[in-house]
Amino acid sequence: MTQMRPPTGSRAAAADRGIPEATVARLPVYLRALAALADAGMRTASSEQLAGAAGVNSAKLRKDLSHLGSYGTRGVGYDVEYLRYQIAREIGLTQDWPVVIVGIGNLGQALSSYGGFRSRGFSIVAIFDADPDRVGEEHGGLPISPMDQLEPVVAEHGISIAVIATPGPAAQEVADRLVAAGVSSILNFAPAVLSVPERVDVRKVDLSIELQILAYHEQRKALSGEEAVPGHDATDDVAAKVVGQL
Amino acid sequence: MTQMRPPTGSRAAAADRGIPEATVARLPVYLRALAALADAGMRTASSEQLAGAAGVNSAKLRKDLSHLGSYGTRGVGYDVEYLRYQIAREIGLTQDWPVVIVGIGNLGQALSSYGGFRSRGFSIVAIFDADPDRVGEEHGGLPISPMDQLEPVVAEHGISIAVIATPGPAAQEVADRLVAAGVSSILNFAPAVLSVPERVDVRKVDLSIELQILAYHEQRKALSGEEAVPGHDATDDVAAKVVGQL
DNA sequence: AAGAGTTTGTGAACGAGAGAACAAAATCGA
DNA sequence: TCGATTTTGTTCTCTCGTTCACAAACTCTT
Structure with a gap:
């Protein structure tokens, strides 16, 4: 937005x-x-x-x-x-923001135990996971709730901010349900592009993308040190292009 | 240009x-x-x-x-x-990038088990934590190494990319040691501003900041709906300013 | 072979953000 | 009170990034 x-x-x-x-x-x-x-x-x-x-x-x-x-x-x-x-x-930190987390894998667990949220006026009111076997497990003092509780919880607490920490393929469906339930801001950790209505804000945090950006710069540093003669990439490119197009 | x-x-x-x-x-x-x-x-x-x-x-x-x-x-x-x-x-993903993670709290554990790194050409070669009691604990198939192994491991594997997931106060010292050992790109999850030499790249991921940004927009949405008359904030501000300056 | 239909690559216009520089406003000392 | 000093708030300029719009380059059909 x-x-x-x-x-x-x-x-x-x-x-x-x-x-x-x-x-x-x-x-x-x-x-x-x-x-x-x-x-x-x-x-x-x-x-x-x-x-x-x-x-x-x-x-x-x-x-x-x-x-x-x-x-x-x-x-x-x-x-x-x-x-x-x-x-x-x-x-807007003078008020308290209730938040839910969906997807309690490794990252979701880390998020639910992370103290930095609570201390800044965000309180996690519920955590959800699609795996029925894990319902009830405690993380950060909260039990995992089943997915069918998502809509009622969002409605009851008037949740407007949610965190998605599911695997990539599940993210869009979760986002759809959250939005339908009334959520209008999503923090997305899943490696997926979410499509949401215009009024909904999405921020994406992608761990592997950050590393890839570092790798690019790292590679450039290495290259600029060793490479003096330009031009050899050209033939390389042409060869690769031909191969790729076969 | x-x-x-x-x-x-x-x-x-x-x-x-x-x-x-x-x-x-x-x-x-x-x-x-x-x-x-x-x-x-x-x-x-x-x-x-x-x-x-x-x-x-x-x-x-x-x-x-x-x-x-x-x-x-x-x-x-x-x-x-x-x-x-x-x-x-x-x-630069056609080559493999060895990476170390420092700080195996909740987030560090999540990162060390996260498959998205390995699948993109990043291999975690070691994980470190300052707590001696936790040395040896396994996470994502790797044992936690003691901090005094940091320099030798970085040198031996020719590590240029490192991930910091320590508490905020420890981050700067860890960064200093990493840089001294030869690391030139850092992905920082700790809530701290790192100061490093110019040649070193730092990218910062801050979970609570992302939520705060969402909160700001969320608050604006709420406000723009209910508030039609501007100006009452002004007096509010003046009053607050006086109080604050006492 | 030629025209119709696609789709890329890029020039140009526009907008947002960063940084330098400085006038305005406050304090402090005499 | 006045001048020297400090530090903010703002203006101006420059760079970087986004978006539009279209000619060039390609395929496909007839």
Whole structure:
């Protein structure tokens, strides 16, 4: 999904609820950096310090924060606790988000025991698996529920966010059921392209894709070191193409 | 930018080894889509079909592929097997990449048992954990090695890619040791900002950040439905700011 | 062999994001 | 109070990525 609010004239950043996607993706990072600074006893922080802790450039950080409103003080910096609250509010972490996880394989188990969710305002209210033999097994303090409980649970808790951690082939059907039951945001760990209605947000996390991207760069590093004479790839390509087309 | 077309005949694009980052990130997706099409018995596929299977727009797919070279046939489409091989070669999947995983908590266990790595040319050669009591425990067919084996193992296998799945506070030290031992690409699952030398690539996967991004959009959906009058947030903000600054 | 029909590869327009640079706003010291 | 200093918020420019639209290149049918 994409929301492109045409800027309706009003320049007040806080009123302008359309925050750039790239900025939204960094807000949680800032939140974590602020938490670290707060733990270290800092009550105030400059954009330079915060940017350092978050691993970004300070100009970018300032621009990101300016989209939320004018929450800093020139000559001083940002009040750590106050900014923390503002970002949390902007992201929606001041409320609690009930979540379900579908698919309790290795990854699903890891997710259901992962403390990082609960501590940030997400509470896992149920976990599901298609294997009837595993129903009742406990993971992260929750029993595995049977798949036929999916719709009633989603409805009862008003779930809008779900995590899919099933094998690839099962993912689409699960997504369909989740959407039909009322879910409108899905975090997908399954290696599959999900097709969902426009109003539904899907974010995909793919472990093997990340490794492949690293492999590409790694290969380039290796190649750029050893390869001085260009052109031998050309014949290689032609040969391969002929073979491939046979 | 130096995007000059060297009119030196044969394969201009293939010689141009600089593939845009955004394209690199999609190549693995195309690879998976091609595998699915091949399994379905298709020997040839149009950009439209392939784009459908990969969940992207066909113009984007064509431009992405054009960066690798001119591997399609006008009026026909792309030879599935041939394109598969070319992409795999470009990413570097025609060779085998040995990988180590550090940190065998819930997530590390899931990663070490995950089949998607091995099937794509990544072989996990060792797993490490800081807890001495767990050394020897088997996960995914490998025993947990003690941390002091990290450097020798990395050296012996010529490891260049490593996965960090430790708790946040331990991540930086692990990264330092990996880099010192010769690793130049890191996939980081720990909730921490890693600082590494320039030549080292780091990719970060953060589960709770993904959920937070979904929460933001979810909150916006909810808000845009109920809220018609803007401006009340402003006073809210002012009040909060005063409180926060006390 | 020629025309009709497909489908790629790419030029051009557009939009989003990153970074540099600086004016505006606040503090601090005398 | 005034000037020096710090640091934000914003403007401008540049780069990168996406999308459109179409000529070129290929196949197929007659």
